[in-house]
Amino acid sequence: MSAAVIKTPIRQLRITDRCDRCGSRAYAQTRSPEGLKLLWCGHHFKLHEPALIEKAHVVEADERELINPMPSPSAN
Ligand SMILES: [Zn+2]
Numbered sequence: 001m002s003a004a005v006i007k008t009p010i011r012q013l014r015i016t017d018r019c020d021r022c023g024s025r026a027y028a029q030t031r032s033p034e035g036l037k038l039l040w041c042g043h044h045f046k047l048h049e050p051a052l053i054e055k056a057h058v059v060e061a062d063e064r065e066l067i068n069p070m071p072s073p074s075a076n
Contacts, residue, residue, distance in 0.1 A: 029061040
């Protein structure tokens, strides 16, 4: 048998990365103009995203599409 090539999306955030606000699993990472990296859960990133962009923070990772990766079984 040949080995199957399993492609996984490149994920920058680890399961151990936690939101700096609430401690939930982080799905986004931003960097401030001063170089400060912040981790965000989906909820807090959505909440603070407009302010972060306004303050010229760079979104280094946004993996919110992974929050609910299971497709609906009734998608037929
Ligand atoms: Zn949070």
